[in-house]
Amino acid sequence: MEKRIILRGVLVGALAGLLAFVFARIFAEPQIQAAIDYESARDEAQAALDKAAGLPVGDEGPEIFTRAIQANVGIGVGIVLFGVAMGALFAVAYAVCLGRVGNLRPRTLSVLVAGGGFLGIYLVPFVKYPANPPSIGHGATIGVRGALYVVMMVCSVAFLVGAVVLGKRLAKRFGNWNATLLAALAFVVVTGVAMALLPSLGQLAANVRDYGPQATETPLPLRNPAGQIVYPGFPADVLWDFRFYSVAAQAIMWAAIGLLFAPLAERLLAPRAERVAAS
Amino acid sequence: MSTIPVTTAVPTPVVLPLPKAMLWLGGTVLLALAMYYFIGIDQGATSVFGDNMYIHEFVHDARHFLGFPCH
Numbered sequence A: 001m002e003k004r005i006i007l008r009g010v011l012v013g014a015l016a017g018l019l020a021f022v023f024a025r026i027f028a029e030p031q032i033q034a035a036i037d038y039e040s041a042r043d044e045a046q047a048a049l050d051k052a053a054g055l056p057v058g059d060e061g062p063e064i065f066t067r068a069i070q071a072n073v074g075i076g077v078g079i080v081l082f083g084v085a086m087g088a089l090f091a092v093a094y095a096v097c098l099g100r101v102g103n104l105r106p107r108t109l110s111v112l113v114a115g116g117g118f119l120g121i122y123l124v125p126f127v128k129y130p131a132n133p134p135s136i137g138h139g140a141t142i143g144v145r146g147a148l149y150v151v152m153m154v155c156s157v158a159f160l161v162g163a164v165v166l167g168k169r170l171a172k173r174f175g176n177w178n179a180t181l182l183a184a185l186a187f188v189v190v191t192g193v194a195m196a197l198l199p200s201l202g203q204l205a206a207n208v209r210d211y212g213p214q215a216t217e218t219p220l221p222l223r224n225p226a227g228q229i230v231y232p233g234f235p236a237d238v239l240w241d242f243r244f245y246s247v248a249a250q251a252i253m254w255a256a257i258g259l260l261f262a263p264l265a266e267r268l269l270a271p272r273a274e275r276v277a278a279s
Numbered sequence B: 001m002s003t004i005p006v007t008t009a010v011p012t013p014v015v016l017p018l019p020k021a022m023l024w025l026g027g028t029v030l031l032a033l034a035m036y037y038f039i040g041i042d043q044g045a046t047s048v049f050g051d052n053m054y055i056h057e058f059v060h061d062a063r064h065f066l067g068f069p070c071h
């Protein structure tokens, strides 16, 4: 049984990833290109400033893949494989939850587990460390940023699992509705504490040293030694669009996983339940 | 499984006996986490296959768009 569940999870994950890729190709790529254009022009402005100041001008690294490959193939492979991985994790969570979280229909459980994946793996980490387009993010902090993102993700998934266990326990005393509300409240409080304790990206030591106290790593306007702005800060509309589409793509992917898996789970599990009912 | 008493109208299907399913479930989780790592994190902070940027550069746009920290 577990093999059949996992196989179906992987298949719907691949399909969900494909949907998210189509969405990304249409909506995200123009924003990514706008961000890269911003970055190139900013680098030129920075190089001009450095040259005027007599500083060595840093050169760009070699281009391994063209933008066309990255924007059409790389993003597709990345998102589809991500969908496969999430479909597999979803299937395992589904298998573990089966029959352990109350009397849920197979398809209801499918949608709930997918919702949990969206929340725990993507949305809650996003609230603290939102997705950023190219040109936002300092090279010196990539190690810390990667670690913080993983810590936030692990916390959020662990708290979500904890909330489900807590809700199950409380259900006997307070009933399903109240137990669910209490468990959700506990999740919000504990997650909020974790978010408050983890540093904002602008507060990282390397960033405070180089840029002063800021909330994030979003590029500020570039100024010449006289303090005049020679190049603007990162365009706010591009940033908002990119983040909105990032959330939308993950919502599409997880919704597809939950909704495509639902009928498969009904067919896989319902006959068995009916047989049990008949015996 | 056929010994489960049916006391509810709502079908509650099989509980997978975890020790038996552990191999497949655990193996799947490990593989999926490895994929998560290679798509999202490898060759940013840490690098498994040497100090190059092939994976990072290839899935670069996906990495940004899926919410992972990047350059």
Ligand SMILES: [Zn+2]
Residues within 6 Å of the ligand: A134, A135, B060, B064, B070, B071
């Ligand atoms: Zn990048």
